[in-house]
Amino acid sequence: MENREVAVRYYSRSGNTKLAAEAIARAAGTDAVSVDAPSAPITEPVDVLFLGGALYAYGIDDHMKEFICGLSRDKVRKAVVFSTSWISKHAIELIRSGLEEKGIPVAEEALYFRGKPGEKQQREAEDFARKFL
Numbered sequence: 001m002e003n004r005e006v007a008v009r010y011y012s013r014s015g016n017t018k019l020a021a022e023a024i025a026r027a028a029g030t031d032a033v034s035v036d037a038p039s040a041p042i043t044e045p046v047d048v049l050f051l052g053g054a055l056y057a058y059g060i061d062d063h064m065k066e067f068i069c070g071l072s073r074d075k076v077r078k079a080v081v082f083s084t085s086w087i088s089k090h091a092i093e094l095i096r097s098g099l100e101e102k103g104i105p106v107a108e109e110a111l112y113f114r115g116k117p118g119e120k121q122q123r124e125a126e127d128f129a130r131k132f133l
Contacts, residue, residue, distance in 0.1 A: 004047040004133055008032040009040055011053045011064045016084040016116045023117070023125035024050050024082065028133060035067035042075045048132050051099070052082035052111075055091045060098075068098040076104045080132050082111035082125070107132065 006028040010021035021032035028050070033040050035053075042049065049071075053064045079099045083091040092110045099106050111128045113121050 005045065006030050006048045006050070006133065007042055007046045008050045009035050009042075009067065010051070010082075011035045011061050011067070012084075013054070013056065013061070014116075016113070017052050017054050017082075019122060020082055020084055020111065020113060020117050020125050021050070021052055023122040024052075024111075024129040027126035027129035034063075036063040040067060041070055042072075045075050045077070047077045049076045049079045049104075050082060050129065050132075051079055051095055052084070053091055053095055054083055054085040055087055055094075058090070060091055060094045064095065065098065068095070068102065071099070071102050071104060073103040078105050078107060078132075080107045080110070080129075082128075084113045084115060084117060086115045 008025040012018040025032035081095045085091045096106045
């Protein structure tokens with residue numbers, strides 16, 4: 001595994017996306033940070049940003065929108081998207097398009113769980129993360 005700078009950011013109201021983010025962070029050897037936390041902004045360049053959220057009233061949360069707006073292409077080399085929306089995978093596309101509008105390359109492959117990830121899905125999240133490390 002290369003020595004890469006990795007960040008994991010997420011927004012979770014129910015805790016489902018937080019569980020997936022924490023599994024990804026374990027595999028990456030870093031912390032999962034909520035996008036509304038004071039330490040969330042990406043101030044130093046990262047090779048990989050894992051970014052996850054879910055749908056709330058058919059859109060992504062305003063905290064996630066604000067976080068994406070604050071990102072800059074010179075700080076994020078590549079992003080990887082994940083979601084735990086119960087209704088659909090649409091959050092992935094909304095997050096992806098927000099990142100692409102900022103000029104940030106996004107991995108084609110994304111991680112999706114319908115609802116709360118159990119132990120098996122959390123292991124899958126760790127395996128998924130390792131593909132990008």
